[in-house]
Amino acid sequence: MDEILEKSHQLKQALVDFVLDAEGELATALEIYAAEQSRRKHGDNQQDLIVDTFLTEGKVGDKTPIDLFIESQPDLTKSDRELLINWRRSFMGLFAVVEVLSDGFQLQNWLTTKNYIVKPNNPQTIKELSRCKEGDILLAQIAPITDYWTFFSACTMLGKLGKPKLAVAIGNFKDNYKHSLYGDAPELLQQAWQSVAQYHQQFIEFFGSDEVTMPGYQLNKKVAEFQDILMKQNLSNAGIDDTKSLAQLAQDAGMDETEIAAAAKESGADAKVVAQLFDQKSPTKMVTPKIELPAELKKAEQVTSLSHPRWGQMFLPTYSKFKTILEAQDWQSVEGAEKLIRYYLENPTINVFIWQRLTQQYPQQLEKILRQLLEIPGFKIEQLPTLLQEKFNKPLEPELPETASVPIHLNNLFEEAVAEVNKSKSKNKTSKKASSGFGR
Secondary structure, eight states: OOOOHHHHHHHHHHHHHHHHTTTTTTHHHHHHHHHHHHHHHOOOOOOHHHHHHHHHHHHHOOOOOOHHHHHOOOOOOOHHHHHHHGGGOOEEEEEEEEEOSSSEEEETTTTTOOEEEEEEOOOOHHHHTTTTTOEEEEEEEEEEEESEEEOOOEEEEEEEEOOOHHHHHHHHHHHHHGGGTTTTTTTHHHHHHHHHHHHHHHHHHHSSSSEEEEEEHHHHOOOOHHHHHHHHHHHHHHOOSSSSHHHHHHHHHHHHHHHOOOHHHHHSSSSHHHHHHHHHTTTEEEEOOOOOOHHHHTTOSOOEEETTTTTEEEETTTTTHHHHHHHSSSSGGGTTTHHHHHHHHOOTSSOOOHHHHHHHHHHHHHHHHHHHHHHHHHOOGGGGGHHHHTTTOOSSSSOOTSOOEEEEEHHHOOOOOOHHHHHHHHHHHHHHHHHHHHHH
């Protein structure tokens, strides 16, 4: 093992001890960060991983724990300082094992397709990863050493995953580590945020407003229309040929027409569009994902869709009723009023922007209702953001929404996973019918 690799393990341990032994502002910052991460993550609460990500992501004022550690250690060598400073580039990723090396692995970040040579820096990690094989998927945090990287935290080995399970793993990663989605590709993150603003503008151009309300089935049709226009615009901007036959496109994508048709049926898109998206030679780097109303919203009497250049697009089947409560002479006389208001306060899908919109339209009514409901006599509407953040765990800044564009290889994976699931369902149906026939 390289001397610098061994040194990285010692430095990392010293850094962790420094943070865990800290008092004052650093200790408070870790406590707040840990509470926030525990709320975000679904599944096992890995305390060690939270501490490890805090080392590079945490903030004490305008400084990171690494900055504070360097300041507290005047005897650090120049190479130690450089190593610590480089660790600011550490990030969480979902990696595929491309090759098992004698002293480590070649990994590819599934989210960005970037490749890394990553080496364990301690015997325990070496032992844990000894079972890793090519094609295995790892959830790991890595940090740079020199021209290679090391594992900065304990890895979660997911084994070999078929496309449907891999798509689920990526979906879970997106939910649990949104801040790490493009940790090694800030240019993709920038494009994704730009696409949200562009989507919002296109939404207004199509619907004529940033807020529309209509029956669920009708809104679903309009959203499908809107999505189709967006898809064709994206393909046109990328210079993708829409004149080829489906057979030609399927051949280009390395799939048969049946698979293309199954994916198209599931996604609600035109088969030609799906085929073009499957084509890995496409010059498009990022594409807008398919947005569709869930089944329960399609059946809803009224659904409101709100759009925002940062928060993205939201679908609310109860927004009209909420406004009815705010417009009533006596809000408590409206059936189910308290339950619905508490839902808006407690449910994480009802974000701060939705409350901001309601506050702009009904400031006095909301102030009065929240005073009574939450039993805070002196509550002022200006205190609402703090209340939402501290009492109801709602972030004041948006995370990358579902309307953000995604790298085309991820879009392809999800479409292929859907096609594979459909194919499996179709086979099961055929098998059941055959079984039923023979049984008779």
